[in-house]
Amino acid sequence: MRKLLVALVVSTALSGVAQAANVFPLSRATILAGSPFDFKAEFSTVVKPEDVKITVNGQDYKTVFGKDVQFVAEEKNKDKVLGSAVILRGLTIATAGDYKVEVSAGSETKTVTWNVYGTGAAPKAKNVIFFLGDGLSVAHRTAARIMSKGMTEGKANARLNLDDVPPAAFIGTSATNAVATDSANTMSAYMTGHKTAVNAIGVYADRTPDSMDDPKVETIAEALRRQTKKQIGIVVTAEVEDATPAAVVSHTRNRNDKAEIVSMLLDVKPDVLLGGGSAYFLPQATAGSKRKDDKDFIKLFQDAGYAVATDKNELAAKAMANGKLLGVFHPGNMDVTLDREFLKKGTVDKYPNQPGLVAMTKVALDRLSKSSDGFFLMVEGSSIDKMSHPLDWDRAVVETIEFDQAIGLAREFQKANPDTLIVVTGDHTHGVSIIGTVDDEKPGTDMREKVGTYADAGFPNYKDENGDGFPDKIDVSRRLFLNANNGPDHWETFRPKMDGPFVPAIQNEKKEYVANEQYKDVPGAVFVQGNIPKSGDSGVHAVDDVVLQAIGPGAEGFRGYMEQSDVYKVLADAFALGTKQTN
Ligand SMILES: [Zn+2]
Known part of the structure; x- marks a missing residue:
């Protein structure tokens, strides 16, 4: 015991002297062979260039990297000197294997190990359709199944399209800087094979304040352009410059660099790009523009x-137009299905002709499938998440049903094109569960007493008489009761929000989010005490694993527990991105 204590004291003392540099890519990074990435080492003190030593597998780095690093004498954050750095941009490593990189300068030292992986020589799949249900949690899919298909004596009356895609893996979604995650970090890991920090896309998060100078890694879109002639499609109901679609193509430490992301979308030129977000396409002088340039x-x-x-009629008219296709159908995020198709709330009065995810997916598949080289299509059910944040479970579940219908289209496509891999996953979960039902017919006026749990829950009474897959009415008398395990102070009304998406909390004069009094007088409403910081206006992402499902050639690569970054390896292998397919 005494020996151990002495050893601890010694090692603590030593680490006080030898400060560790930061090296990007981080240790245990997995890197596609031949894929460009930026190397950076950050020292916490100012060092001399001649003192910097870098070896790779024991050799001088130049023999392996083939290029010299650029020395930065002082990196600064405002006026504070952070230390020196070395950077090497656009590095590639062609040969698969483990690479031990040792960096030192003065008393600072850091050793990282990267795994460079190749892929099979021949593609397994011609096409990949990647479905990303933003925030898709198990509760969303269970509720979508019950609401859409109904249930009799405990058995689902029918199945979702999702239900026939075999579950393949659990995905860990944590970021490099936190156990929690956001859409930027996870989608970036799916689309580059590198885990990164919350809010970062296509880069490792370095220490400098500039969000555009962080060490880059290659995106799947860039890899496809480099190695194949495949077409690229992006279909979302969020802004096309939102984190998930942005991660297919772009590089920034800050997902809010939306004006720059639009420019990066143009650099990569997806063959089909459909969603919302036109405000970042318009010059600043145009009403509604969110750009700060012309x-x-x-x-x-x-x-x-x-x-x-710009609307669904134009989408139909231009569906098969020559060239590439851009559809931007809303200045911001598109209205959700419940508002767009049924209640006509949200901003549907202003933008009455927005297409839905299914119509957009159909156009994308029709266009992309004309290419003999195949395609990569990313389809995001964006607002499963965007409605889960404000605890608007009815809207989030209806979004899940729409997402499922888009998966149905892809499954039909796959029947005719079996060389297509379909992947369905989320980017993170929400802390939501179904606990039973709310039954208006129960006696009394206390809504809490109308919550049915266990045997008392019975079954909800949604109906789908017109067979469109959506409940004919959302405000039925016995409905599912979903609940979040976190959120701001709010009023629980036990009812669907028929006048537009729920706004659980609003800011007071102290800039704290407090329960929105608008719902206080809904009969039977109950005050729910929040349990997250008062700076938060909505429920937050959960850290629980997400379920990944996959079917088609290459699907067998998904199994067990995987990090988000491992998902890219399977996609890269399905497309043989380690092998040049153009001449
Ligand atoms: Zn979210």
């Missing part, structure tokens, strides 16, 4: 050969 990205996309659609 660039007109609608015009720039048109000049680059895009047909542009």
Whole structure:
């Protein structure tokens, strides 16, 4: 015991002297062979260039990397000197294997090990359709099944399309800087094979304040352009420059760099790009623009050969137009299905002709499948998450049903094109569960007493008489009761929000989020004490694993527990991205 204590004291003392440098890519990074990435080492003190030593597998780094690093004498954060750094941009390693990289300068030292992996020589799949249910949790799918298909004597009356895609893996979603995650970090890991920090896309998060200078890693879109002639499609109901679609193509430490992300979308030029977010395409002088410059990205996309659609009629008219296709159907996030198709709430009065996810997915599949080289299509059910944050479970579940219908289209496509891999997953979960039902017919006026649990829950009475897969009515008398395990102070009304998405909390004069009094007088409403910091206006992401499902050639690569970054390896292998397929 005494020996151990002495050893601890010695090692603590030593680590006080030898400060560790930061090296990117981080240790245990997995890197696709031949895929460009930026190498950076950050020292916590100012060092001399001649003192910097870098070896790779014991050799001088230049023999392995083939290039010299650039020395940065002082990195600064405002006026504070952070230390020196070395950077090498656009590095590639062609040979698969483990690479031990040792960096030192003065008393600072850091050793990282990377695994560079190759892929099979021949593609397993011609096409990959990647479905990302943003925030998709188990409760969403269970509720979607019950609400859409019904249940009799405890058995589902029918199955979702999701239910026939075999579960393949549990995915850990934590970020490099936190156990919790956001859409940027997870989707970036799926689309690059590198885990990163919350809010970061296509980069490792370095220490400098500039969000555009962080060490980059290659995105799947860039890898496809580099190695194949495959077409690329992105279909979302969020802004097309939102974190999930952005992660297919772009590089920034800050997902809120939306004006820059639009420019990065134009750099990569997806063949099909459909969603919301037109405010970041318009020059600042145009009403509703969110740009701070005079660039007109609608015009720039048109000049680059895009047909542009701004509502569902134009989408239908231009569905098979020549060239590439851009559809931006809303200045921000598109309205959700419940508002768009049924209640006509949200901003549907202003933008009455927004297409849904199914219509957009159909156009994308029709166009992309014309290519003999195959395609990668990313389809996001964006608002499963965007409605889960404000605890609007009815809207989140209806979004899940729409997402499932888009998966149904892809499954039909796959029947005719069996060389297609379909992946369905989420990027993180929400802390939500179904605990039973709320039954208006129960006696009394106390809504809490109308909550049915265990045997008392019975079954909800949604109906789908027109067979469109959506409940004919959301405000039925006996409905599912979903509940979050976290959130701001709010009023639980036990009812669907028929006047537009739920706004659980609003800011007071102290900038704290407090329960929105608008719901206080809903008969039977109950005050729910929040349990997250008062700076938060909504429920937060959960750290629980997400379920990944996959079917088609290459699906066998998904199994057991995987990090988000491991998902990319399977995609890269399905497309043989380690092998050049163009001449
Ligand atoms: Zn979210």
